[in-house]
Amino acid sequence: MPTQRKNSRNTRRRKTPELLFGDLWEFDPAPESADPKLKESYSLYIDGQQSAPKSRKYFESINPGTEKALTRIPAAGKADVNDAFSAATNGLNKYWSKLSGKDRGKYLYRIARLLQDRAREFAVAESLDGGKPIKESRDFDIPMAAAHFFYYAGWADKLEYALPGGSYSPYGVVGQIIPWNFPLLMLAWKIAPALATGNCVVIKPAETTSITALKFAEILQEAELPPGVVNIVSGAGATGQLIVNHPAAKKIAFTGSTDVGKAIMRATAGTGKGLTLELGGKAANIVFEDAPIDQAVEGVINGIFFNQGHVCCAGSRLLIQESIAKTFVQKLKTRIASLRVGNPLDKNTDIGAINSKEQLDKINDLVKSGVKEGAELFQSSCSLPGQGWFFRPSLFDGVTQSHRIAREEIFGPVLSILTFRTVSEAIEKANNTAYGLSAGVWTDKGSKILKMSTALKAGVVWANTYNKFDPTSPFGGYKESGCGREGGKQGICDYLKVEY
Numbered sequence: 001m002p003t004q005r006k007n008s009r010n011t012r013r014r015k016t017p018e019l020l021f022g023d024l025w026e027f028d029p030a031p032e033s034a035d036p037k038l039k040e041s042y043s044l045y046i047d048g049q050q051s052a053p054k055s056r057k058y059f060e061s062i063n064p065g066t067e068k069a070l071t072r073i074p075a076a077g078k079a080d081v082n083d084a085f086s087a088a089t090n091g092l093n094k095y096w097s098k099l100s101g102k103d104r105g106k107y108l109y110r111i112a113r114l115l116q117d118r119a120r121e122f123a124v125a126e127s128l129d130g131g132k133p134i135k136e137s138r139d140f141d142i143p144m145a146a147a148h149f150f151y152y153a154g155w156a157d158k159l160e161y162a163l164p165g166g167s168y169s170p171y172g173v174v175g176q177i178i179p180w181n182f183p184l185l186m187l188a189w190k191i192a193p194a195l196a197t198g199n200c201v202v203i204k205p206a207e208t209t210s211i212t213a214l215k216f217a218e219i220l221q222e223a224e225l226p227p228g229v230v231n232i233v234s235g236a237g238a239t240g241q242l243i244v245n246h247p248a249a250k251k252i253a254f255t256g257s258t259d260v261g262k263a264i265m266r267a268t269a270g271t272g273k274g275l276t277l278e279l280g281g282k283a284a285n286i287v288f289e290d291a292p293i294d295q296a297v298e299g300v301i302n303g304i305f306f307n308q309g310h311v312c313c314a315g316s317r318l319l320i321q322e323s324i325a326k327t328f329v330q331k332l333k334t335r336i337a338s339l340r341v342g343n344p345l346d347k348n349t350d351i352g353a354i355n356s357k358e359q360l361d362k363i364n365d366l367v368k369s370g371v372k373e374g375a376e377l378f379q380s381s382c383s384l385p386g387q388g389w390f391f392r393p394s395l396f397d398g399v400t401q402s403h404r405i406a407r408e409e410i411f412g413p414v415l416s417i418l419t420f421r422t423v424s425e426a427i428e429k430a431n432n433t434a435y436g437l438s439a440g441v442w443t444d445k446g447s448k449i450l451k452m453s454t455a456l457k458a459g460v461v462w463a464n465t466y467n468k469f470d471p472t473s474p475f476g477g478y479k480e481s482g483c484g485r486e487g488g489k490q491g492i493c494d495y496l497k498v499e500y
């Protein structure tokens with residue numbers, strides 16, 4: 001039962017005059033209690049072994065909800081990355097290339113099942129290390145990661161149906177670099193299709209969220225995956241560069257910032273390496289006057305506040321038809337005021353911690369620019385924990401297309417609102433961005449959905465919903481959002497060299 005109480009640890013509490021949420025009903029704490037089974041210090045995973053880094057360097061992984069260190073993570077150096085690629089080449093020649101698709105599939109099924117067995121443990125580890133609410137890691141990240149292994153397990157012996165009549169072969173050894181916003185899920189997006197298609201892998205997690213990737217090594221050992229098929233090397237950007245430039249890497253798959261993506265494109269140009277880039281976004285979530293309004297409010301909230309807004313496909317630009325703008329924005333403000341910000345491990349938390357101090361600084365900087373450039377800021381008056389990196393759910397009204405907050409990826413819980421009058425104006429404004437990853441359309445009219453989804457230059461267009469994912473559905477961008485597709489049949493094709 002919810003009890004009405006004032007949180008004594010509240011700091012920086014602000015009143016929002018137009019709303020009566022000062023005395024918000026609060027739930028009692030409901031912390032998730034599963035043991036994440038963290039070690040004091042982690043190892044690299046090379047050639048089927050957990051090994052100390054030859055670099056002898058480690059860094060701390062911080063819990064963004066408390067700012068305290070959780071464990072020590074190895075920083076792989078040149079000798080370690082060389083070892084990982086030798087192991088992968090060996091794993092490919094000795095084991096993986098000798099297995100049938102059916103047998104590769106069996107390993108993927110086994111990995112998926114083992115991940116399901118340890119889902120709660122992984123969910124807690126993910127929320128502790130990255131700051132995301134436990135309800136998201138528990139109900140989205142971990143189950144979706146398992147689902148990707150199940151899905152690509154099914155493809156492993158059916159590749160000829162993905163490319164009927166075609167001649168194709170795996171790249172061989174692939175280098176993969178993943179970001180911090182969906183650590184284990186991005187690992188699954190990368191490893192599952194690569195293994196299904198017969199490739200071996202050297203993968204690097206992001207430096208603020210390495211724990212679940214290094215725990216995943218335990219699953220690979222339990223699954224008795226042959227040595228060298230997957231190698232996990234932790235470290236920061238310098239380790240990533242070593243992977244990108246390694247001559248044994250025949251393809252690079254990267255998810256992260258557009259700046260680093262461009263650098264990788266330059267580094268691989270002319271080398272013959274395959275490349276998949278999944279980069280940033282500045283999606284338009286477009287609400288027409290004929291939309292189911294309350295449903296659209298929920299969709300816009302989910303579109304921007306899911307995972308603290310650390311989502312490349314976040315609906316970070318709301319385009320609202322002028323006739324309903326006032327009502328809609330008021331409803332959004334009311335809904336924002338009821339979002340619970342706080343302890344990521346609390347089952348009632350809607351918005352957890354910002355992943356790192358650097359990311360919090362970046363959000364603060366962009367929000368300041370929005371105020372300075374003349375947009376109107378509204379923030380929830382909710383309480384924030386005294387420790388940890390948190391940011392109030394926020395929206396900017398009266399944003400124009402030239403504002404930085406309309407053009408740059410904030411990657412935080414901040415919505416920028418623009419208005420439009422006609423369908424063609426909505427299309428023009430939605431496409432007026434350097435990115436092209438995703439978009440949302442809210443309308444009662446099927447014909448409008450079809451017109452918009454054709455006209456919008458975005459890899460994914462959601463209609464009357466947002467942030468829905470499925471392993472069968474390809475995902476990827478246009479323009480500065482990257483190239484190549486992950487997920488679905490297309491995700492298979494991007495891990496095969498095809499001869500036509």
Ligand code: NAI
Nearest residue numbers: 178179205206236237240241256257260279280312409411
């Ligand atoms: P980042 O692009 O630097 O990091 C992503 C991954 O790339 C990490 O594993 C990192 O260690 C690695 N990396 C960094 N520099 C590298 C290099 N030169 N060569 C190879 N690998 C390298 O992203 P960062 O700095 O953590 O975040 C900055 C901004 O990027 C965010 O504010 C957000 O706007 C955007 N971003 C977008 C993501 C997406 O899913 N599209 C994910 C993460 C960040």
Ligand code: MG
Nearest residue numbers: 061062129208
């Ligand atoms: Mg961390």
